[in-house]
Amino acid sequence: MRFLNTILNIIFPAKCILCDKGKADLCLDCLKDAPAAERESAKWIFPLYDYRYPAIKKSLWLLKYKGRKRLANVFAEIIYDKILEELSELSILENFVEPILIPIPLSSKRYRERGFNQAELICRELIKINDSRHNTNLKLENDILIKPKNTEHQARIKDRRNRLKNIIGSFAVKNSEKIKGRNIILIDDILTTGATLNEAKKTLKQAGARKVIAFTVAH
Numbered sequence: 552m553r554f555l556n557t558i559l560n561i562i563f564p565a566k567c568i569l570c571d572k573g574k575a576d577l578c579l580d581c582l583k584d585a586p587a588a589e590r591e592s593a594k595w596i597f598p599l600y601d602y603r604y605p606a607i608k609k610s611l612w613l614l615k616y617k618g619r620k621r622l623a624n625v626f627a628e629i630i631y632d633k634i635l636e637e638l639s640e641l642s643i644l645e646n647f648v649e650p651i652l653i654p655i656p657l658s659s660k661r662y663r664e665r666g667f668n669q670a671e672l673i674c675r676e677l678i679k680i681n682d683s684r685h686n687t688n689l690k691l692e693n694d695i696l697i698k699p700k701n702t703e704h705q706a707r708i709k710d711r712r713n714r715l716k717n718i719i720g721s722f723a724v725k726n727s728e729k730i731k732g733r734n735i736i737l738i739d740d741i742l743t744t745g746a747t748l749n750e751a752k753k754t755l756k757q758a759g760a761r762k763v764i765a766f767t768v769a770h
């Protein structure tokens with residue numbers, strides 16, 4: 552798989568999806584103008600960018616629906632720095648140590664349709680970055696939080712109350728002994744109303760998780 556990726560990177564060298572230049576799928580020049588997420592969100596959720604900014608919207612769409620998987624790496628680099636920044640404080644103030652990374656899961660039906668889970672891709676890249684820098688004790692568990700129920704796309708439901716109804720009870724936890732008393736970092740691509748992240752947090756806490764925080768690419 553790694554060999555195949557190397558070949559693919561030679562045939563299709565990384566080029567910025569926006570300016571068509573550079574060596575990354577989304578270059579830092581184009582990203583540096585992207586505004587940070589400013590709209591209010593829960594204190595335990597840390598979104599990076601404002602989703603309304605066209606470059607962010609477009610790149611997330613390409614990652615999710617057009618299979619531009621290398622974009623996961625670009626976002627992971629930025630999320631990683633943000634995680635370290637927040638952990639430097641949380642580890643001391645709240646004893647938030649040895650966190651477990653958990654991606655917001657897709658239902659198996661949606662996973663089959665798409666072929667991958669974008670949040671999981673970002674998590675895998677985060678682990679790669681962490682391993683290469685030997686920074687902090689970070690572990691990925693992608694078979695703990697599952698989504699047995701296939702729900703309507705949250706983005707297609709306009710009304711806030713129906714979004715809540717759609718997502719409630721849609722997650723479950725497997726192998727809960729792995730998260731008992733542990734600190735969790737949830738990863739998702741987009742924060743909309745927070746209904747999904749709230750429900751995931753609730754499910755993990757009920758299964759015995761200690762503290763749950765979340766990072767998303769955009770809000």
Ligand SMILES: [Zn+2]
Pocket residue numbers: 567568569570571572573577578579580581582
């Ligand atoms: Zn660019």
